[in-house]
Amino acid sequence: MELTTVWFLLIAVLWTGYFVLEGFDFGVGILLPFLGGSDGERRTIVKTIGPVWDGNEVWLLVAGGATFAAFPEWYATLFSGFYLPLFLILLALIVRGVALEYRGKSDSTKGWDRAFFWGSLGPALLWGVAFANMVRGVPLDAGHEYTGTLFTLLNPFALLGGVALLLLCTQHGAVFLALRTTGELRKGAARIAATIAPITVAVVLVFLLMARAGVLSWVAVAVAAIGLAVALIATLRGRDGWAFTGSAVAIAAFVATLFTSMWPNVLPALDPANSLTVTNAASSPYTLTVMTWVAAIFTPVVLGYQAWTYWVFRRRLTGAYSA
Template sequence: MELTTIWFILIAVLWTGYFVLEGFDFGVGVLLPYVSRDEADRRLVVASIGPVWDGNEVWLLVAGGATFAAFPEWYATLFSGFYLPLFLILLALIARGIALEYRNKSDSTRGWDRTFFWGSLAPAFLWGVAFANIVRGVPLDARHEFTGNLLTLLSPYALLGGVTTLALFTFHGALFLTLRTNGELRQTSARIGRQAGLAAFLAGGLFLLLTQLNDPKPATWVTTVVAAAGIAAALALIGRRDGWAFTANTVAIVAITATLFGGLWPDVMPALDPANSLTVTNASSTPYTLSVMTWVAAIFTPVVLAYQAWTYWVFRRRLTAPRDESPVRQGS
């Protein structure tokens, strides 16, 4: 297998990990005002992702760095053409991180909670818009420079992609909260999760159908996996099998990401005029650069994965909190 193919697959894996892990972070942020009755509930919701949210964002940093090193032409075209949406995502992520760090250090948490909500909702929607445009194709000239504008990126298909990721991540966040909390908060999360799951199933089904009609390369079995996993997640949630529900929805996110990247190959940035498309060949770095990167990835990736797995293992128990202002504690 050529190194360009290997790195395309690795970048797809990195984005998959980011959407799976950061996806429930976004969902928890979106659900904060809807599942919380009081400050004790809000502290519990925030605490559910407190030990892991910043580690989950590392997947985005590595995906961006790998794209820059392995496919610099792809990186340059993507960040110049999608400058405003990516800037808004970056701004939202910064605001979200600040809100998480400072909400417990302030006398009033309302403003920080609103910041956390919008800092979660905006990326959850905009990532879907961005990737829908990448899969559908964008206007590029012969020099692989983006020739469109912001309105070019806001087509109905792209907006549907944003609605799909927002609904899917909200469902993922609800499943995570049912897995990490007890009592009425878990029941409220499960109830909202059923509604979000239906929205994700409808929006995601329509989005995948349009993707298939636009480009027949994505395999039909992948769409079948997405549908089966989504149904399994909903049934498991109804049956109070929280772990199975979260796992099934994770499979659905993995399958959707595989569909998107499978639809791209061998392009990395399809153009409306296929002659101007960026491919794994004309967008890649030199073979020497890819070789060095491969050795570095082979050495350090297992270390990073082991550390993150250990973190999730340590904080695996459900959270409970008394109905007073005492700190959140880990429960069995």
Template sequence: MELTTVWFLLIAVLWTGYFVLEGFDFGVGILLPVLGRDEADRRTVLASIGPVWDGNEVWLLVAGGATFAAFPEWYATLFSGFYVPLFLILVALILRGVAIEYRNKSDSTRGWDRAMFFGSLLPAFLWGVAFANIVRGVPLDADHEYTGSLLTLLNPYALLGGLATLVLFVLHGALFLALRTTGDLRARAVSLAGKAGLAALAVGGAFLVITQLTAGRPATWVSAALAAAGIAGALAATRRGRDGRAFAANAVAIVAVTVTLFGNLWPDVMPALDPAHSLTVENASSSPYTLTVMTWVAVVFTPLVLAYQGWTYWVFRRRLTGSGT
């Protein structure tokens, strides 16, 4: 297997890890004003992601860095053409991080809670918009420069993709809270997960069907079907009180959605509306020497990062009570 293909797969894995782990962070942040009826509840909701949220964001940093090093043409075209939505995502992530760290140091928490809500809502929606446009294709010229506008990115298909990731992450957050909390807060999270699951099946199913009919491949029909089965399995497990299985099933659904998108993308990394101008794993990649060095670095350090993050989740695996402990 060529190193360009290897790094395309590694970047897909990094985005998959980011969506699975940061996805429930986004969902928890969005659900903060919905499930947090009083200050004790809100503290518990935030405590559920307190030890892990910053580690989950590392996946995004590594995915961006890997894209810059392995496919610089892809990175340049993506970050210039998608500048506004990516800038909004960056601002939202900064606001969310500040809100988590400084909420308990302020006399008034209302402003920080709003920052947490919108700092989670915007990325959850805009990541879907961005990836829907990447799979659909964007206007590029012969020099691989983006020639569209912001309105070009806000097409109906991309907006549907944004809604799909939004409801999927809300479901993921509700299932995570059901897994990590007890009592009335858990009961409300379970109830909301049932409603969010039905919405995810409807909106996400519509998005994946349109994706498969317009840009799909035979193999990715399997992953699209697995995504639907994962959400349905999460709903079934939730009704039986199997919180861990429900969360795992929805994680499988997120993995399957990401596999569907990247599977339909390859060998392109940034399809153009004119196929002759598309960026591929070949014409967007770095030199073989750069890819070789990066591969050895990844082989050495990736297991260490995974082991550390796995240890963190193991240490903070206990359910939280209403006091946030």
């Protein structure tokens, strides 16, 4: 297998890890105003992601760094053409991080809770819009420069992708809260997960069926459907662990559909002759070889650390945290 293909797959894996892990962080923030009836409940909700949310964002940093190093043309065109949406995502993530750090140090948490909500909803929606445009294709000239405008990116297919990812993250957050809490808070989270599941299934499958291209994409769509079905059935039966697993599989299959639909392009153009591919956007073979050795050494370390963190904080939060 060529190194360009290896790094395309590795970047897809990094984005998958980001959306599976950060996805429930976004969902928790989106659900905070709807589940947190009291200050104690809202503190419990925030504590479910307190030890892990900043570690989950590392996946985004690594995915961005890997894209810059392995496919610099892809990185340059993407960040110049999608400058405003990516800037808004970055701004929202900063606001969200500040809200999580300072809400516990303030006498009034209402403002920080609103910042947490919008800082979670915005990226979930905008990431979906951005990736849907990468699947659909964008206007590029012969020099691989983006020639569209902001409104070019706000097409119906991209907006559908944004809503699909937003719903996926919201449901993922709901099943995560059901898994990590007890009592009325758990019941409320499970109720929301079951309520929005049919809408999520409909929107996500419509989007993925429009996005798929090729046999692998069809397989990914089928896996996403199975994952969402498992999440719904397990939620109704009170099997929170299986519900979270099904939701995670659905998100992973969602991302897989996006990347298999792009392949062998990394950024399709409306004129196929101007598309960025794994070949014309890649770094030199020497650069990719060095990156491969570095990734082989340090990736298991990072994965082991994150696995240990989740194991340490695996227990449900009880009423003791709601006082």
